[in-house]
Amino acid sequence: MSTLDSSMVNIALPFIMKDFHSSLADTQWVVMSYLLTITASLLFWGHLSDRLGRGKIYTAGLLIFGLGSLACAYAPVLAVLVFARFCQALGAAMLMAVGPAIIKETFPREQLGRGLGLIGMAVSLGLMSGPSLGGLLLELASWRVLFFITVPFGLIFAFLAIRILPGPGKPQTGPLDWLGSLTWAAALALLSLALANASSPGWSAGRLLCTGGAGAGILCCFIAIENRLPHPLLTMSLFRSRHFSLAVVSAVLSFMVLFGVILLIPFHLDRVLCLPPSKIGLVMLAIPSSIMVVSPLAGWLSDYVGARVISTFGMAVATLGVFLLSGIQASTPPLIIAGHLMLLGLGQSLFLSPNSASVLSHVEANKAGAAAALLATARNLGMLLGIAQGALIFSLYFRRLTNGLDLRDFRPEHTAAFLIALHGALLGAAVTGLLGTAASWFRGNSQHLHQEEGPPAVRPSDRRS
16 A cells, blocks of 8 residues: 555656646655655654554554545645655554564564565555556546545555454563654754755755754764663664674665666656656556566575575666666667666565565564564665655756756756756666675675574475475
């Protein structure tokens, strides 16, 4: 449900911009506010689920998400839409924070990879249906209809969650880390604000430095607070393992690559190629369709081969796909663009399930909620940074080449400037992919983590022998 909404909204951004006649810097907050809220609150919901139980948080998340979707559909101005997306994101964060922990508690340890692979397939169903369904609805009606779809599903799934999800089990004791939660949210908000407005002519260099510096300072305070608390929001001891730390870092970088592309390619298809919304959706469908096909296989392979080789190979393939996209021209056929996007999706699917399984399979049961929330935080932080990076690089190039114009002022004579800006932003994403590939490889083998946190899991092949 949450990925369906996310993928449809990405397709709708050009049309939301036209409807409200807003700039790219303002319109991107329809996505940025959603991702920022999720990223800032995920750790808290994982922290809370260890105490109240996964089922309660998950059910509440479904209800809040449905009501937030309803508010988005009736938003009269862009500012109200951004606020409604904030409300919607609170519910989505509850779902994302505890979902992997529920899977960890349901599947045996030696089958965790394939369990997460199945979840990857379900997630990709939402991503896959979003572009095509969203494109069709945008042709037939308004972007507002996109938000109505998830309202009844939120109510239905909440009822099913009450009936099906397990009870709270043995809750974790200890007070909630309110101070850590507030400092984490404040640090992310300030840093994201600085990144999102880095190319805005209304923000001076001093204002950007003050905002970014304040965010960095509060982030340092957050780390100091978490190191001293007996029951912290973020268990810093998890990062003592190189395997764990680099797996989380590579997850952030992988989603930076993906969402830099997802933000900009629909504008190329709309502004340069002048495709109708339904065809834009079909082209963007290439990413989730490849994820859906490969995710179960990637999860199964990770149970046998291990995460390092498969995840690193996946990041390398995704980086290759972005590098190929950085060379597209106004004459490049949509089918070729779809092929490059499919390569990106293939690499992402090979990376995600093995990487998540390698982290969750070696976390103690009482820290499963925190670890699952941390993985989801890494994912959404990557989305947030990827959108900020893509918008920043694109805007800097486009403004310089068009004497200060914004993307909302695009006309056919700006096509050359658009392509140069697009190429620069995508090359930046490709460099990020290279860093993610290196981080994935240098994590080392999972045996290192086994030695630190307990005996290694018994693989199916070992059990048979």
